[in-house]
Amino acid sequence: MLYLIGLGLGDAKDITVKGLExxxxxxxxxxxxxxxxLTVGKEVLEEFYGRKLILADREEVEQEADNILKDADxxxxxxxxxxxxxxxxxxxxxxxxxxxxxxxxxxxxNASIMNAVGCCGLQLSPSLLLLIITDMIWLYxxxxxxxxxxxxxxxxxxxxxxxGISQQAGPRFIELYKFGETVSIVFWTDxxxxxxxxxxVKKNRxxxxxxxxxxxxxxKEQSLENLIKGRxxxxxxxxxxxxxxxxxxxxxxxxxxxRGEEPAxxxxxxxxxxxxxxxxxxxxxxxxxxxxxxxxxxxxxxxLIITGDNMHPLEMEMLSLFSIPENSSESC
Numbered sequence: 182m183l184y185l186i187g188l189g190l191g192d193a194k195d196i197t198v199k200g201l202e203x204x205x206x207x208x209x210x211x212x213x214x215x216x217x218x219l220t221v222g223k224e225v226l227e228e229f230y231g232r233k234l235i236l237a238d239r240e241e242v243e244q245e246a247d248n249i250l251k252d253a254d255x256x257x258x259x260x261x262x263x264x265x266x267x268x269x270x271x272x273x274x275x276x277x278x279x280x281x282x283x284x285x286x287x288x289x290x291n292a293s294i295m296n297a298v299g300c301c302g303l304q305l306s307p308s309l310l311l312l313i314i315t316d317m318i319w320l321y322x323x324x325x326x327x328x329x330x331x332x333x334x335x336x337x338x339x340x341x342x343x344x345g346i347s348q349q350a351g352p353r354f355i356e357l358y359k360f361g362e363t364v365s366i367v368f369w370t371d372x373x374x375x376x377x378x379x380x381x382v383k384k385n386r387x388x389x390x391x392x393x394x395x396x397x398x399x400x401k402e403q404s405l406e407n408l409i410k411g412r413x414x415x416x417x418x419x420x421x422x423x424x425x426x427x428x429x430x431x432x433x434x435x436x437x438x439x440r441g442e443e444p445a446x447x448x449x450x451x452x453x454x455x456x457x458x459x460x461x462x463x464x465x466x467x468x469x470x471x472x473x474x475x476x477x478x479x480x481x482x483x484x485l486i487i488t489g490d491n492m493h494p495l496e497m498e499m500l501s502l503f504s505i506p507e508n509s510s511e512s513c
Contacts, residue, residue, distance in 0.1 A: 183250065183279045184259045185266035187291025190459025192221045193229035200289045204230050207259040211237040211249055213272075215400045217263035218420075218482060220460040234261070238401050246278050253284045264293035294395070294458055294484055295363070301453045301465045302499020303391050303486060305360060360393055361385030361489070366426045367397045368419065376433050383445035386489050394485040396421035420481035423454035423466075427473035427485070434470075446470060446487060453486040453500065454478055468505035476505055 184203050189195025196204070204210055212223060212234040219226070227234050237249060237260070249260060266272050266288050279286050299305045362385060364378040385392045399419040407414045430446065437444040448471040456464040456478035464478045473485065 182257050183253045183275075183284055183286040184257065184289065185272060185276070185286065186259055186261050186289045187265040187293070188219060188226075188261055188263050189291045190219075190264060190294065190297055191457075192219060192460065193226050195219075195291065195459065196230075197289060197291060200291070201230065203257070203289065204232055204259050204261070206257060207232075208252070208256040209235060210259040210261065211235045212261045213237050213242060213263070215239040215242075215398070216268065217398065219263055220457055220462075240401070242275065246275055249275070250279055250282060250284060253279065254282070265290050265295070268293050268295070292459060295393070297458045298360075298393055298455065298484065298486065300458060300463070301455060301467065301486065301503060303360070303453065303488065303496050304493065359388075359390045359489075361388060361390030363393045363395060365395045365397070366421065366429060366485070368399065368421060368425075369429055374429075376436065379430075379433050379437075379445075382487055386445045386487070389489045389491050391489045392487040394426060394487065396423070396426050396483050396485060398482070421483065422481075423456070423473050423476060423478055423483045423485050426483070427452070427470055430470060430487075431474070451488045451492075451500070453488065453503070455484045455486070456480070457482065458484065465503040466505050467500040467503040472505045 184207065186196070186200040186203060188200075189197075210230070210232050212226065214223075214236045215238055223234055223236065241248065249258065252258070260266075260272075260275065262268065262272060267290075276286050276288075296305060362381045364381050366378065367375065369375075382392045397419075398421070399416065401415045401418075403412075403415055431448065434444045434446060434448070448469060450470045452468065452470050452473050454464075454466045454468075454473055454476055457480065462479070466473075466476045466478060468476065470487075
């Protein structure tokens with residue numbers, strides 16, 4: 182059996198009980214080491230899990246996956262992923278490879294930045310079903326149905342006491358603001374400065390949606406010279422900061438103005454910077470895109486949110502807890 186196990190976002194203790202039980206009984210345990218990082222190293226994980234871990238870099242996972250899947254049809258193999266296993270398409274590919282080889286698999290989920298980003302106070306996107314259900318709850322809570330049991334039963338829920346739901350829950354959930362399509366912001370080079378993702382940001386803002394920007398990670402990357410010469414020499418790891426992402430975004434804004442376009446984002450657009458979400462030292466800062474150039478959020482990993490228009494008052498109140506002082510530097 183192949184197990185894909187999410188590790189959560191913080192440290193060694195964020196693994197689920199179910200995930201830890203599986204890790205301790207597997208014959209081999211791989212740690213995916215290129216799409217994200219925890220705040221602790223491999224040695225700390227090994228001590229807590231009570232198992233030796235095999236680091237799996239991009240090359241091994243994408244080009245030598247057969248090594249990971251070897252004997253997984255007759256023994257248990259674990260593949261550990263920071264966050265949730267489906268945070269990267271690479272892990273879906275591993276499942277497809279296993280299936281073609283007749284290897285069974287199981288996924289043990291965990292928290293990821295896709296849902297933990299709600300820590301800043303911006304509301305996550307509900308499904309249409311959730312909206313319908315919460316709307317129904319609100320209507321019934323406000324209705325003249327006298328018996329709490331009846332209210333719960335007519336909604337089709339197994340619990341009693343539907344009237345016990347906070348009367349603030351109805352309007353709060355019905356008016357949830359959505360996150361639109363997530364984008365990735367990559368490190369620019371002298372010859373490659375992509376801007377195409379900005380179209381998705383524009384579309385999200387036009388629809389009143391927030392945009393979660395996942396920032397680039399460079400781990401075990403080769404320089405062009407070493408790649409051409411076939412030398413296995415790798416560059417030091419690099420993790421994009423909120424400051425770097427903001428600087429690139431502001432350059433895109435200026436480029437659009439030069440081309441006579443009206444940018445969907447400006448220097449004054451409200452943004453939220455997040456660092457090490459899920460860790461004890463996580464940081465959140467809310468301010469303009471210009472302010473994001475100078476805010477100090479410390480070490481990796483960072484994420485950036487570009488907010489949508491017409492934010493809910495509750496969201497604004499929550500963001501005020503993390504606001505950057507107005508007199509702080511805004512220079513890039």
